[in-house]
Amino acid sequence: MKSIAxxxxxxxxxxxxxxxxxxxxxxxxxxxxxxxxxxxxxxxHHFPTKAELVAVLVERYFKQAQAGLQSLREQAASPxxxxxxxxxxxxxxxxxxxxxxxxxxxxxxxxQMLPDEVASRxxxxxxxxxxxxxLVLQAGVEQGQFRLDKRPEEQAQMLMASVHGAMLxxxxxxxxxxxxxxxxxxxxxxxxxxx
Amino acid sequence: MKSIAxxxxxxxxxxxxxxxxxxxxxxxxxxxxxxxxxxxxxxxHHFPTKAELVAVLVERYFKQAQAGLQSLREQAASPxxxxxxxxxxxxxxxxxxxxxxxxxxxxxxxxQMLPDEVASRxxxxxxxxxxxxxLVLQAGVEQGQFRLDKRPEEQAQMLMASVHGAMLxxxxxxxxxxxxxxxxxxxxxxxxxxx
DNA sequence: GATTGCCTGCCTACTAGTAGGTAGATAGCA
DNA sequence: TGCTATCTACCTACTAGTAGGCAGGCAATC
Numbered sequence: 001m002k003s004i005a006x007x008x009x010x011x012x013x014x015x016x017x018x019x020x021x022x023x024x025x026x027x028x029x030x031x032x033x034x035x036x037x038x039x040x041x042x043x044x045h046h047f048p049t050k051a052e053l054v055a056v057l058v059e060r061y062f063k064q065a066q067a068g069l070q071s072l073r074e075q076a077a078s079p080x081x082x083x084x085x086x087x088x089x090x091x092x093x094x095x096x097x098x099x100x101x102x103x104x105x106x107x108x109x110x111x112q113m114l115p116d117e118v119a120s121r122x123x124x125x126x127x128x129x130x131x132x133x134x135l136v137l138q139a140g141v142e143q144g145q146f147r148l149d150k151r152p153e154e155q156a157q158m159l160m161a162s163v164h165g166a167m168l169x170x171x172x173x174x175x176x177x178x179x180x181x182x183x184x185x186x187x188x189x190x191x192x193x194x195x
Numbered sequence: 196m197k198s199i200a201x202x203x204x205x206x207x208x209x210x211x212x213x214x215x216x217x218x219x220x221x222x223x224x225x226x227x228x229x230x231x232x233x234x235x236x237x238x239x240h241h242f243p244t245k246a247e248l249v250a251v252l253v254e255r256y257f258k259q260a261q262a263g264l265q266s267l268r269e270q271a272a273s274p275x276x277x278x279x280x281x282x283x284x285x286x287x288x289x290x291x292x293x294x295x296x297x298x299x300x301x302x303x304x305x306x307q308m309l310p311d312e313v314a315s316r317x318x319x320x321x322x323x324x325x326x327x328x329x330l331v332l333q334a335g336v337e338q339g340q341f342r343l344d345k346r347p348e349e350q351a352q353m354l355m356a357s358v359h360g361a362m363l364x365x366x367x368x369x370x371x372x373x374x375x376x377x378x379x380x381x382x383x384x385x386x387x388x389x390x
Numbered sequence: 391g392a393t394t395g396c397c398t399g400c401c402t403a404c405t406a407g408t409a410g411g412t413a414g415a416t417a418g419c420a
Numbered sequence: 421t422g423c424t425a426t427c428t429a430c431c432t433a434c435t436a437g438t439a440g441g442c443a444g445g446c447a448a449t450c
Binding site for chain 1: 216217218220221296299300301303304305306307308317318321322344345349352353355356357358359360361363364366367368369373376377380381384
């Protein structure tokens with residue numbers, strides 16, 4: 001079960017943290033090389049081109065995210081809890097600076113100049129996240145936990161925008177607490193008043 | 196009144212559109228050079244370093260934004276109208292792709308690796324925008340136009356996040372209409388119900 | 391059981407091209 | 421004259437990517 005990370009996994013890990021810090025054009029093979037103590041050419045052995053590296057990276061991120069969200073829906077007690085766990089995941093990441101930004105949110109900003117194979121995967125992540133949020137909101141309405149002003153799909157888009165915007169504000173203003181301060185009220189207003 | 200744009204203005208204009216497209220690391224002096232038909236070295240005459248160019252650019256953007264928001268507060272009839280005009284400005288920019296993203300939102304993502312003189316100005320823009328939104332919301336409450344769940348400063352942060360997140364979603368999903376679909380309901384829910 | 395050949399992972403050494411930036415000449419203008 | 425804006429020509433450092441080699445593992449063959 002416990003296995004040491006393969007070189008290609010290490011490359012992806014480092015690349016991911018570099019992208020989170022500075023985007024697609026914000027890192028080079030030389031940066032990765034220095035970070036994991038391997039020659040530049042060896043990275044090309046695993047990932048022939050930068051576009052391919054990032055495409056694989058986003059694909060991996062997409063799958064991890066989908067799996068995580070899926071298991072959240074299976075395990076967390078209620079739709080409200082599912083939402084709570086989701087935002088809390090990011091709250092923790094941002095607070096301890098382990099991954100203070102979503103890779104896909106980062107790349108979404110650079111969409112216009114991303115290689116196609118990367119751009120399409122970033123788009124897929126946004127669609128997947130919106131779909132998950134829609135399902136959770138729908139379930140919450142059915143169970144009488146949420147009351148929405150708008151259709152679940154629209155409310156999901158609003159929530160997703162709120163999360164990504166809050167990440168941006170937290171980063172711009174250098175205030176990790178801002179993330180939860182923005183997102184928490186956005187969620188709690190969906191809940192039907194306790195009686 | 197009508198004056199042809201100076202070379203340094205043209206440089207800033209092009210640089211701004213390039214940053215909007217690809218961020219700080221997404222453009223080079225060569226790109227600007229090609230776009231306005233001037234040699235690379237001539238750009239260095241106007242802006243010795245890239246960091247300085249972008250710092251001046253963000254400063255200019257900050258001042259333009261502040262001036263625009265200020266005059267909006269003086270001219271627009273009501274706080275609700277002021278908010279309406281603000282989001283409509285971006286709605287138009289995004290729809291006709293003239294400036295489909297806020298420079299500072301773009302740069303905020305790259306905050307960690309931005310030169311200090313740029314980062315501080317990006318932060319200033321976020322603070323300025325939040326302050327403006329706070330003032331508008333406060334005025335709206337005083338005039339009985341808005342009813343807020345939270346303190347105006349918090350509500351302003353939520354609104355700002357929503358706007359930036361909506362820009363990101365619109366870009367990621369390639370759907371300009373998504374911006375207003377997300378932001379409009381976020382604003383209309385602040386208004387007290389008509390009676 | 392040794393030999394053969396292939397595969398993986400990494401290496402050194404290199405390429406062409408681009409990055410930001412500089413030095414110094416020139417042309418026009420006050 | 422001196423200033424401003426531009427130019428040509430160049431620099432160094434770095435970019436993504438390539439060529440070719442080499443050590444070790446694995447597996448089929450003799």
